Amino acid sequence: MLGYSLAPLLASETPLKSRLNPRKTPRQERSAVTCAAILEAAARILETSGSQGITTNHVAALAGVSIGTLYQYFPAKEAILAALVRQMRQDMLADFMSAAREAEGKDLAHAVDAMVGASMCHHLRRPALAQALEREELELKLDKETLALKAGMRDLVVAVLRDHGIDQPERTAFDLMSLSRGIVDAAVQAGERDFDDLKARMRRAVGGYLGIAA
Amino acid sequence: MLGYSLAPLLASETPLKSRLNPRKTPRQERSAVTCAAILEAAARILETSGSQGITTNHVAALAGVSIGTLYQYFPAKEAILAALVRQMRQDMLADFMSAAREAEGKDLAHAVDAMVGASMCHHLRRPALAQALEREELELKLDKETLALKAGMRDLVVAVLRDHGIDQPERTAFDLMSLSRGIVDAAVQAGERDFDDLKARMRRAVGGYLGIAA
Amino acid sequence: MLGYSLAPLLASETPLKSRLNPRKTPRQERSAVTCAAILEAAARILETSGSQGITTNHVAALAGVSIGTLYQYFPAKEAILAALVRQMRQDMLADFMSAAREAEGKDLAHAVDAMVGASMCHHLRRPALAQALEREELELKLDKETLALKAGMRDLVVAVLRDHGIDQPERTAFDLMSLSRGIVDAAVQAGERDFDDLKARMRRAVGGYLGIAA
């Protein structure tokens, strides 16, 4: 008697999302603001205190939100970090796409120039955050989207290399991106902020690996 | 539809403002539907996840209503459970009333038969829900109406027993209802669904207690 | 170079125990006392506030121990409850074993007497706790040991029934234990504390089911 007639009234349960994906996509103005505030607070803490300093309560407090609100948007602490990483990767992919467009039709030296610039861009914006997020990325099991973004970046570099007849473009792209990152990381870590000089050295490293005379 | 049709069975008291009573008695069609949807959602969750799984947000979501709306119909989570318990007790009282009518003028063995059937009826309908609600009932401070329903059931049994000249009908009714419940609970808990066999055993238990030869 | 020679120095990791088993068996005097204090605190809370009132912090506080200490002995909240249930079942099995010994060579009526007494014993000791634990038992996934204790009790009853030529001793034992529990539960719940009267009624119920004339 209880309920047989009510079945159609009931909504089906929302499918469980992974712990890395945001809990709800903000639809209203207010939500979007809150969500952004949380991410920005997390970013700031990451910049100043590193991954150790990130606690959900701390993030919520700095964002000016209650802890409950934070958990309405993110199902777990990692989801916040994952969102930041995804954001960074999105920005980076955008950087690489403009660079690739810029490199089109240019010779290898100029193409290298463009790509090297792209790979530094996000450090230029917020060096400490970029560092922290790249470190965080290693501990996180990345979601599909972020992996796709990374693959997209690599493919762009591979394409440029192949266009210029570089041998073994995949492996070469891998090494170039690795060594670039090594140089930028160490420089930023050491407090360097003269990005022009840094860029020159990276050109030298990348060009050297590719066998382009300086 | 959901139990409210039985209200006239009992002289209802002035509606208490307690946390256990629904906030508003649904007068309009739409309200009644919403209210029923909420109760059914709660019932479903109780059946599938037990009392642990019940959360107001979950109930609201499954009912297809906002959490705010849920709180317009029920002042607190317990009120939902209380309403379900009341509903179950109303159904049970109805079962016992038909049984009592059926038992009228019959000998004790047949009367027992009818009453035993009545005491199993609600388990037959939705066993898991019945189990969950009986358990829930113990934690809840019951409202007057539900207590009255329980008293009504007991009185019906007492009346039947007295009609057949049973000694100490109150105490006997109490024991018979207790032991019946013990057997049904354990059986349902153990997964038994052959309710005919179960009924036979309950007749044996009740009959035995009353000294009726099998 | 680092460590190759040190391998034998390292102890192997302790195998993970389930969340239901105690974390360490107290070897020293002090440990045993602490462990007992925690269990007793949990029991007391269960008696007074029911399962809702049990929180690890509350238990620790009442036991006069820090929360950290509690977790040295029990890997999870459920482990405390599981330990209490196990303890109760051990006591009950002991009760049933003496009853079975006492029933040996006696006629069925006296055997019933002994078994009925055994099934009430733990309610006699701490009625509210017994109630709460039996309720808790339903929510818990019991460990092997506790299941074995329960099986042991049932087997003892089955053996007694079989000794007296009762038909379908397993099913009968199941029903008798169920109906006994139903009566005791309801009586204790209703506040009865005259256990002699209660025992008489249970004898009547059990005897009746077995077809023994009162």
Add this chain to the structure above:
Amino acid sequence: MLGYSLAPLLASETPLKSRLNPRKTPRQERSAVTCAAILEAAARILETSGSQGITTNHVAALAGVSIGTLYQYFPAKEAILAALVRQMRQDMLADFMSAAREAEGKDLAHAVDAMVGASMCHHLRRPALAQALEREELELKLDKETLALKAGMRDLVVAVLRDHGIDQPERTAFDLMSLSRGIVDAAVQAGERDFDDLKARMRRAVGGYLGIAA
């Protein structure tokens, strides 16, 4: 055994009472063994579970010592990690010293060869541990001794570069070490274990940066 044999390589300062320095320098055989066991246990956990898995209790248990004993050798958890990092740096300095000796009198290409080999050596020994420790190093406030070890390594490279008339040897050494680390890190991270191939690519990167024709 574990790195302490290298101590004389550097003029050691008066032992600081900081949280990063071991509490007591093991003078007796038994102490040294215990200390080594603790460090090896920490190393093992770092290799298998990463920095997340390291807890003092876990380390002590795996080392077969009590937690109290662990704290007699190390004033804080970080001191254990710091000791491991120092150990790694000592080993690395040793690697670079042999490489520098090997490079003496050779041409730049051969010198590069030797230095590249040296910078991979510790990854060859225990890749996972090397990765973990290099990551740990970033979070740790390093003690004087470790900083001196790092400076010693850099100075060796600088000296080799200067011997071959390389311009801006400090900066160049810094970049070469950075990019080498970038390549090794990424490769190890990606699971590469063909260190010969890796070495060839690093020679190409380093040689390229220095303008040596392949």
Add this chain to the structure above:
DNA sequence: TATGAATGAGTATTCATTCAT
């Protein structure tokens, strides 16, 4: 009247560290 964003007290659990024995 309905919505759903926001709240925050409360809960289980961990882990570095201390100290009595």
Add this chain to the structure above:
DNA sequence: AATGAATGAATACTCATTCAT
């Protein structure tokens, strides 16, 4: 010197409930 019992601040996360829109 070694032990291991005890500590408690800190942490991630939940969920009943409120209230502005």
